[in-house]
Amino acid sequence: GESVGLHLPTLSVQEGDNSIINCAYSNSASDYFIWYKQESGKGPQFIIDIRSNMDKRQGQRVTVLLNKTVKHLSLQIAATQPGDSAVYFCAERVQGAQKLVFGQGTRLTINP
């Protein structure tokens, strides 16, 4: 499949463990944030999002945390499975803009 990044930060975790992927965003005026998952050879897949008036949001096995003070976003994946292996990246939307700004991503590898 296509290579989405030859020198991405990588994170390796054991199957069944929890993983935390971090993202630092750039603009204090950003009001909406999204996490995407991209498997090899596929398009980015929406996982979960959060607005700036929230600190935490939970989905199925995933939790997004937002710390506006330090402009930091994290994605927690509980009980990781082999299918969680992918590149994960965050995106931010500056308030009032119609566009998103994407981070370069982190490659998550699940070890059996």
Added chain:
Amino acid sequence: DAGITQSPRHKVTETGTPVTLRCHQTENHRYMYWYRQDPGHGLRLIHYSYGVKDTDKGEVSDGYSVSRSKTEDFLLTLESATSSQTSVYFCAIRGRGGPGGTDTQYFGPGTRLTVL
């Protein structure tokens, strides 16, 4: 998959030739986007459209043009392809996402373009 298809999925072409990539959506979304994805750069916006015949430039628009003559199709054209345009191209639409109905972007499967 948000009803987005891209064609072709793979293309190899030669420098100087024109290339058109097609994005088709089935859900009547107003906003559509073209991105390119390259190692070390992440996703970068080329052009976007906010309605039929309404388009605007993104951060890497040089060498690309777009057209949207009907809601469901957004075309990306490389007038004279160069090797620097070798990339994976993704189309996206803006649709309903998370809390409070905030709109988010959903992506197509991508087109891998190689310019020799």
